[in-house]
């Protein structure tokens with residue numbers, strides 16, 4: 001038995017055991033289970049999981065238990081309580097409020113444990129711990145990224161409740177506008193509810209936060225191995241709007257010997273913002289240009305917006321309209337809204353045939369050599385006609401560098417109204433087979449579905465290569481398809497700082513390939529800010545410089561010689577780190593563990609690390625402590641328990657304390673954990689420029705282990721076993737430091753041949769073979 005339906009008060013509660021640690025709670029609504037689908041959990045995968053559950057019914061309770069959990073449901077109050085095997089209460093309903101109906105809305109109230117911290121919730125501005133905060137789930141084009149503003153472009157109704165005795169995750173599988181009140185209304189409980197739909201959530205038990213993330217991504221999916229080149233630097237702006245500009249940009253990188261792998265085309269490459277067209281005046285030899293750029297070692301990524309211009313002479317519009325692929329209003333009229341092309345229509349990505357139609361349009365670009373697609377405006381963001389004209393005037397005529405700030409909503413209700421106005425009308429209709437959905441239910445999925453269309457279209461057009469897709473909008477599960485960047489931040493110190501928090505939250509929510517616009521999007525960046533942002537940006541899994549229209553140039557050389565030199569050094573460090581980063585992506589693919597790790601992920605038992613949200617671990621070994629204030633030349637860094645080594649000097653520190661460290665303009669504080677093993681390459685101008693047969697292993701004193709992964713970096717052959725997995729471990733024996741090499745999997749021939757091991761300023765060359773080697 002792995003499913004049980006219980007009567008609680010006047011409703012039914014279906015308890016479904018997905019694994020011994022993951023349990024789905026789904027309540028009927030007014031006596032019925034109308035929802036028998038999930039728009040983001042793969043039901044195929046979780047069906048028939050065959051969990052061993054023991055069941056017992058007492059006079060006033062039901063008890064269900066697995067190897068890890070015991071669930072008690074009281075008959076009278078319907079109160080659910082979940083215990084671990086040590087009888088610790090992990091999660092319980094608050095009083096009798098496990099299920100509270102209010103029209104179409106259903107609330108559930110849960111008790112807050114004394115020392116609990118709430119982390120995750122997807123793409124959120126600070127602070128990291130959301131205890132005492134309200135979080136809204138409604139994908140919104142929000143250009144004000146000041147701390148506390150909410151929501152942004154993505155929704156991930158998932159969080160981890162960290163607690164010293166046991167952590168758990170909670171995933172609310174409901175796509176309507178929903179919100180979590182995490183102890184703002186009352187410090188004793190939190191609650192969540194959605195405007196419609198069911199109370200349908202997953203409880204994910206974990207011995208640690210990483211364990212919870214593994215469970216959550218088991219449900220919602222994980223990222224594949226990224227194409228290796230996508231781990232290099234991406235250079236973008238709104239817009240490099242002609243062939244000449246792109247050629248010059250490419251040549252400049254090579255001339256200055258600054259590594260870079262990808263260049264971007266923003267909306268101005270299109271003909272009048274018509275998606276899937278090319279402006280032939282600005283790009284007369286598009287295909288040749290792509291080829292030439294490739295010869296210089298650059299991949300091209302182009303922007304794609306979902307809004308299709310209303311234009312009877314335009315193929316995509318004509319075809320989509322004749323096949324009825326665009327969203328309609330309830331009264332049958334095609335829905336129109338304003339975006340960059342003017343009056344536009346919106347594909348109904350819920351339908352498979354629409355996704356196929358869209359995906360098919362990528363083929364021409366892929367055949368011309370385009371390597372990646374950048375899905376923007378897919379909340380979808382929709383302007384009113386007045387806003388559209390205002391934007392045109394502000395950005396094209398008055399040359400604004402950022403949008404004017406709108407008055408802040410006065411209260412919660414006003415906020416909800418405001419965010420709903422920025423998109424497709426709630427009553428717009430989406431279809432799937434014969435089922436009809438309102439936009440209110442599909443809105444949060446719109447971006448995800450567009451990415452699914454892109455992913456599938458890419459695979460059809462080019463089945464041999466892994467796609468690179470970048471998206472702004474998404475929902476739980478977006479990590480199956482795409483990398484994510486966090487939209488329109490600003491060239492400000494505040495936004496440099498907030499990126500550290502947002503990326504931690506998104507990481508905890510199972511999305512590994514993430515980044516923010518380095519240097520900031522809106523406004524002019526200045527020299528010092530750019531330098532500090534580059535130093536941090538190399539630790540964004542997705543590393544891209546991008547800036548808005550009309551702002552000053554934001555290339556690595558745009559801020560003078562000193563800034564260029566520092567930027568170049570850090571970009572080179574990034575390129576050297578690629579083998580480490582790629583191996584971390586393997587862990588993300590296998591278990592969902594992100595690259596950017598809040599300290600609590602690596603030190604799950606130290607409550608004190610929760611106070612240090614302004615630093616993070618990059619993988620298991622590198623502690624990154626960014627400088628986020630102007631003119632600061634030192635900062636305090638909390639070093640968790642254990643020993644640490646200063647990256648620049650090798651100086652050893654004992655952890656468990658705050659230290660003050662120097663941070664001159666050319667140094668971002670970085671510390672290596674004891675026993676760290678960092679595989680590195682020599683730097684190169686772009687991924688694949690030089691054959692990398694020798695791996696540099698940076699080893700630090702102590703005990704440690706690292707799983708190194710390699711494959712061809714581009715094809716899907718790894719799925720057929722064509723990859724290598726090597727376990728490197730280091731340890732001390734009789735005052736000597738050793739390196740142990742063990743092959744876990746061998747299937748790729750063109751990988752590493754030899755090692756150069758660096759240990760405490762000593763260097764040793766080794767053939768790559770199994771065994772134990774002295775390294776000091």
Ligand code: MIG
Nearest residue numbers: 237238266267376472487488
């Ligand atoms: O309304 O395509 O977030 O990265 O440069 C602005 C122009 C539309 C928003 C994206 C930004 C991009 C810009 N886009």
